[in-house]
């Protein structure tokens with residue numbers, strides 16, 4: 142009834158004759174059998190989706206406004222409370238109009254119809270740099286991160302068997318394990334007299350993440366966890382990545398005029414991109430020399446870099462830069478969230494330590510593929526930590542076809558923001574959703590009192606995205622985090638004795654404030 146009244150109102154108010162005609166024709170057809178078709182018939186026109194005005198939106202992000210300095214999660218929650226399952230953002234400067242969706246059923250539908258070559262909004266500044274300043278490197282092979290259409294598809298098809306093949310990723314277990322051990326050594330040496338780590342623990346975790354990803358993607362150790370390192374290029378690379386992470390938000394998220402006028406700050410960002418490209422180019426050249434110089438055994442397993450170089454040198458450079466841009470912060474953010482959950486839940490931490498000590502009875506035991514196959518509680522801890530502290534808060538797509546979402550018509554190509562992490566705390570999918578309960582992910586959990594994820598819609602938890610465009614570094618990220626947690630929890634107790642962890646949303650969700658974990662030997 143409400144729907145009929147609403148439709149009648151739109152019929153009277155709508156400015157679009159085409160839409161009137163469509164909704165009238167639809168009403169004249171009484172019954173259609175499939176659910177989807179019924180939805181389409183009932184659907185309200187795109188023009189009637191609840192929307193912000195430009196003024197409202199700007200006002201809310203300014204000091205004193207409703208969304209000022211809110212995390213993405215808090216902001217999405219407020220929007221859903223006010224507008225329901227869907228809301229439209231107006232076009233601002235060069236950013237197009239976008240529709241935001243919050244309901245898991247709509248999120249599922251949108252992904253199911255995204256098509257084989259999904260479009261995801263990208264860092265436009267990076268795209269600009271690659272297309273106009275360095276087509277010599279980025280011209281032929283598309284980056285997964287910044288390319289769309291056929292060019293993205295071609296690169297993804299080439300890269301998938303390299304990055305997502307479990308046997309290739311497993312090759313890196315010894316190195317990633319070594320890096321995790323070095324990180325623990327470094328962080329222990331930095332503790333104060335109360336065994337608390339320095340407040341800028343987040344920076345150190347970033348160094349661990351950078352060291353791990355460069356070891357995998359560049360086949361070389363930068364050595365940044367070693368306090369006496371002197372690789373000039375590695376130092377520059379760290380500074381460039383930090384500059385990128387702090388500066389890029391102003392251009393990609395905040396309204397910016399760079400498309401009309403290149404400000405000094407914009408030119409600086411272009412220099413940052415160029416610096417990163419040149420350093421990676423230098424390392425890839427060195428890796429090519431090393432590969433040529435090394436004798437190969439008959440059973441030699443090619444590294445990720447060797448495989449990429451075989452495709453093309455520029456493809457290798459592009460993938461390395463993308464891995465740094467996409468991988469460093471997200472992996473650090475996930476690790477901090479998980480460590481925080483473990484520090485606040487000592488019983489779960491003890492349970493994890495028990496599992497780790499069963500698999501690695503001696504401190505000196507190395508991680509191996511066989512041992513890592515048998516760590517269900519570690520995996521459950523990682524999932525549960527990421528559920529409570531997801532590194533990314535939203536994803537984007539363009540509608541792959543004309544569909545209906547939240548009862549409204551969405552034309553093909555409409556840009557959609559998928560606010561998927563709202564579901565992470567939704568009791569419908571995750572009972573006792575604010576609590577850290579890794580057991581909910583265990584397949585063999587028989588405790589009738591324990592909440593399960595068994596019946597939750599799979600789209601209520603998609604931290605690595607979904608479909609052909611999902612995270613290309615997922616397996617790498619998981620391996621890095623598994624090794625880090627193994628080395629931090631097997632022999633040490635992590636505690637937190639400060640006010641609750643706060644999250645700040647920049648390009649990814651990062652901790653806001655000091656990170657003073659207490660670490661003691663057990």
Ligand code: HEM
Nearest residue numbers: 285464467468471472475605606607610611612613614618
């Ligand atoms: C916990 C850590 C990480 C999280 C939570 C994460 C999450 C994501 C998400 C949500 C996307 C978008 C997927 C989609 O659109 O459906 C993505 C894309 C991507 N990620 Fe990750 N990521 C992580 C670590 C990494 C690492 C370590 C690498 C590098 C090896 C990486 C490389 C990429 C690339 C290249 C893409 C673009 C894929 C494409 O568009 O084809 N990510 N990631």
